[in-house]
Amino acid sequence: MIRVTRRLEFSAAHFYHNPDFSAEENRRIFGNCNNPYGHGHNYVLEVTVAGDPDPATGMVLDLKELKEILNREVAERMDHRHLNYEVPELRGKIPTCENIAAVIWALLEPKITRGRLDRVRVYESADLFADCMAEPNGTSRREGGS
Amino acid sequence: MSRSLKLSLTRRYHFAASHRLYSAAFSQEENQRLYGKCGNPYGHGHNYQVEVTVTGPVDPATGMVANLGELDPFVAREVVEPFDQKYLNEEVPEFRDQVPTTENVCREIYRRLRRFPSARLERVRIQETSNNSVEFAGEPQECAQ
Numbered sequence: 629m630i631r632v633t634r635r636l637e638f639s640a641a642h643f644y645h646n647p648d649f650s651a652e653e654n655r656r657i658f659g660n661c662n663n664p665y666g667h668g669h670n671y672v673l674e675v676t677v678a679g680d681p682d683p684a685t686g687m688v689l690d691l692k693e694l695k696e697i698l699n700r701e702v703a704e705r706m707d708h709r710h711l712n713y714e715v716p717e718l719r720g721k722i723p724t725c726e727n728i729a730a731v732i733w734a735l736l737e738p739k740i741t742r743g744r745l746d747r748v749r750v751y752e753s754a755d756l757f758a759d760c761m762a763e764p765n766g767t768s769r770r771e772g773g774s
Numbered sequence: 775m776s777r778s779l780k781l782s783l784t785r786r787y788h789f790a791a792s793h794r795l796y797s798a799a800f801s802q803e804e805n806q807r808l809y810g811k812c813g814n815p816y817g818h819g820h821n822y823q824v825e826v827t828v829t830g831p832v833d834p835a836t837g838m839v840a841n842l843g844e845l846d847p848f849v850a851r852e853v854v855e856p857f858d859q860k861y862l863n864e865e866v867p868e869f870r871d872q873v874p875t876t877e878n879v880c881r882e883i884y885r886r887l888r889r890f891p892s893a894r895l896e897r898v899r900i901q902e903t904s905n906n907s908v909e910f911a912g913e914p915q916e917c918a919q
Contacts, residue, residue: 646835657836659843722837726781730832733779755786758839759827762777 631746632688633676636698638707641666642723645712666710671728672751673702675736679743689742701735725752729760782829782896783839787849789858792819793874796863817861823901824853824883828893840893852886876900876908884910 643666644658654662661667675698679688705715711723717731729750737745751757794817795809805813812818826849828840856866862874868882884898897911 644837648835657841657843721834724832724837726783726832726839727837730779730781737777756842757784759782759784761780761782763780 629678630681630688631676631678632691632694632743633674634691634694634698636673636675636695636702637670638673638703639668639670640706640709640711641668642711643667644722644724646722666712669752671706671725672757673698673732674747674749674751675732675745676747676749677740677743678746682742687742689740693742694740697736697739701739702732705735725750725756725758726760729758733760780829781832781839782827783845783893784825784827785842785845785849787824787826787854788821789824789854790819790821791857791860791862792817793862793869793879794818795873795875797873817863820902822857822879824849825897825899825901826887826895827897827899828890829896830893840890844892845890848890849887852889853883876902876906877910880908880910884912888912 643663644661645654645664646657649657675694677689677694681688705717706728709715711718711728715723715731717735718727721727721731729748732750733745733748736748746761748760749757750760794814795812796805796815797808800808826845828845830839832839860866862869862879864870866874866882869878872878879902880898880900883900884895887898888895895912897909899907899909901907
């Protein structure tokens with residue numbers, strides 16, 4: 629099995645706020661990220677697809693196609709958007725990198741028809757990222773929204 | 775179509791420390807052969823980068839596997855403060871009896887961070903330089919907990 633990874637950058641605004649918490653709890657739990665005006669990041673998405681290369685083409689999947697899928701499903705939805713207000717898939721969720729990775733997984737999984745989606749990694753900064761992967765043993769519990 | 779998912783969060787921390795690779799169990803010649811210039815008796819230093827990966831369910835109320843408001847101070851207390859700007863061989867007690875190779879430093883950091891109460895420690899990865907990295911995800915029996 630070979631793993632192929634494609635990268636995409638997008639820039640977006642967000643803030644963390646849970647309406648079920650008091651103003652004090654929101655500030656205590658989310659700190660600076662609770663600023664209601666929002667703030668932004670240059671997110672880096674790494675999408676990994678696993679499979680065996682087609683002997684005729686030498687490819688697990690066509691990277692041009694993957695690039696188009698990422699542009700359509702992720703960049704058009706999230707690039708230069710406010711994640712709290714403009715991305716329906718994130719509505720009702722705190723737009724943490726964990727939730728963004730889970731949402732991107734759910735958007736991409738049905739679109740990857742060659743190979744298998746292996747990992748979605750979302751960097752919020754060079755020092756912080758979330759990974760969304762299938763459980764190795766594929767048991768019942770589904771975590772992380774969507 | 776939908777497989778069950780696993781979410782993890784990785785945070786990178788930094789510390790700068792000096793060390794020396796030397797074992798009293800070996801002769802001078804053996805130390806020289808094994809550790810080369812890393813055995814220089816005056817020590818030398820690195821800017822270490824530590825990637826800490828934790829995993830667990832995403833709390834729907836916060837959207838988080840672990841709140842950095844808890845993870846950052848925990849790692850600071852357990853690792854960054856005791857290791858940063860220190861001579862590992864002398865100032866971190868665990869390295870008085872074991873050579874502070876990147877492997878041993880990685881395993882010691884894993885041991886300290888396993889006590890993090892709010893999410894499961896999955897892996898510690900250390901870069902000693904941009905060319906060397908070491909990863910430790912626990913022994914198989916530790917993972918099975």
